[in-house]
Amino acid sequence: MSHKFIPVCEPCLAGNELEYITDAVRTGWISSAGKYVTEFERTFAEYCGVDYAVGVCNGTVALHLALVALGVGPGDEVIIPDFTMIATAFAVCYTGARPVFVDAHPDTWNIDASKMEEKITKRTRAILPVHIMGLLCDMPAIDKLAKKHRLFVLEDAAEAHGAEYRGRRAGSFGDISAFSFFANKNLTTGEGGMVVTNNADLYKRSRYHKNLCFPLEGGREYRHDDIGFNYRISNLHAAIGLAQVERADELRAMRRKNHALYVEMLSGIPGISFQKDDNPDYLHVHWMNAILVDEKEYGMGRDALMERLRANGIDSRKLFTGMHRQKALERYGCDTRGEYPVTDMLSDRGLYLPSGSGLSEMDIQRICDEIRVFKTSELK
Ligand SMILES: Cc1ncc(COP(=O)(O)O)c(C=O)c1O
Structure with missing residues (x-):
């Protein structure tokens, strides 16, 4: 189909x-x-x-x-x-x-x-x-x-x-x-x-x-x-x-509901994790639903997962590349030396999934099934 x-x-x-x-x-x-x-x-x-x-x-x-x-x-x-x-x-x-x-901070990514x-x-x-x-x-x-x-x-x-x-x-x-x-x-x-x-x-x-x-x-x-x-x-x-x-309130609620669905449907998949969002003082508006892929645990790397999603009609994007890796900023005279291990981890392992406010529950189910199916077929 x-x-x-x-x-x-x-x-x-x-x-x-x-x-x-x-x-x-x-x-x-x-x-x-x-x-x-x-x-x-x-x-x-x-x-x-x-x-x-x-x-x-x-x-x-x-x-x-x-x-x-x-x-x-x-x-x-x-x-x-x-x-x-x-x-x-x-x-x-x-x-x-x-x-x-x-x-960046490893939990909040901020x-x-x-x-x-x-x-x-x-x-x-x-x-x-x-x-x-x-x-x-x-x-x-x-x-x-x-x-x-x-x-x-x-x-x-x-x-x-x-x-x-x-x-x-x-x-x-x-x-x-x-x-x-x-x-x-x-x-x-x-x-x-x-x-x-x-x-x-x-x-x-x-x-x-x-x-x-x-x-x-x-x-x-x-x-x-x-x-x-x-x-x-x-x-x-x-x-x-x-x-x-x-x-604005309605659109914010739609974004938050979609994120909750993603978390529920992707929960328990080894090697797939989210930005940490468990502090009740903060109300997160989930601009994009980003996940990190741990290749060892998940059994497939971020790039391969993105290709797999694409082949099944699902778009995604890599997370940002760190500023210290930007040629333009190095040429401008920024100090690009030093270690940025959290940013590097995020940009090497991260992707964001479809996230428009109007996304349907069926769409989210289809996306999550695609991510889960690989893992369960691997485990058999
Ligand atoms: C963190 C951040 N700052 C600035 C911008 C720039 O906004 P615009 O694309 O409207 O110029 C973006 C846009 O994606 C962004 O994500």
Whole structure:
């Protein structure tokens, strides 16, 4: 029997997306001015529990803009996790500063807070934790360290919309935070991003630099005091975003339910493990359902399992390659020496399985059966 192909992630656009985007087209408000941009910013700030939000055109520029607002520049260092998506590091490079890597924690896969202090120098300006797969980092420990060394904290919350620690949401811990709304994210606009903060000054600086440093007040004289960027989000993208925020709780619950099904259906398979998620203080939003494959115990390596899934119509992706293994960062001048054993283990053994919010229980069953069938046939 031939099965339908299961992609690694599909957006779930079953709310008011079409209605709002149609309204934007009908009324001619398709550029960056328009009511959907302001409504999307307002509702997303409210969702995160922060005072201000600035919509931008993707998550990578959200990170860059946040760093610009903080005044990070040449000669500075920014602490980032070694285990992250490349955009985290590139955003630091855009400012002329240098990213400095810290290994992941073997249980949470997030930046290991206990290994951060040894990387702080007199040039360090900021810590940039990334909430990997939608699990918040150890923000109390990071906050304590930041206060001790007078550093800024910028959360990369690209994967963590609605994630919580003791009821407080991602984006509300740092001085400033960045989100992505790429098509595979828990909330999406296709391409899009957001900078959020409680700091009025950082908010103003973000707005100013996002729009080519046009003055925030007064008439349009086409005189500019600083070099800015065009990082504006369109009203069309924001229309989709507003409809997504309206369903944020529902979409979060779908993601969490799918993860629970994966855990249940894959439990007991030797050599297959998940990111640890047993601390009741944390609410994980499971951007992606990632597993690690121990070749010895499972009897097949990660790459072979991915091939097997692909041959059976199931898409998957490898986990990120560590920053210390990135040629681009070595060429830029980052210190790529040293050992990052946890990141290496994650990127050598890890993959993520189909994870779209709208995935059906039958799809998840089919995926898990495929992973289990190999193991049981081996055991016979
Ligand atoms: C941790 C992290 N940071 C930043 C980004 C960049 O977001 P975007 O693709 O919207 O530029 C991503 C996107 O996948 C990400 O996972």
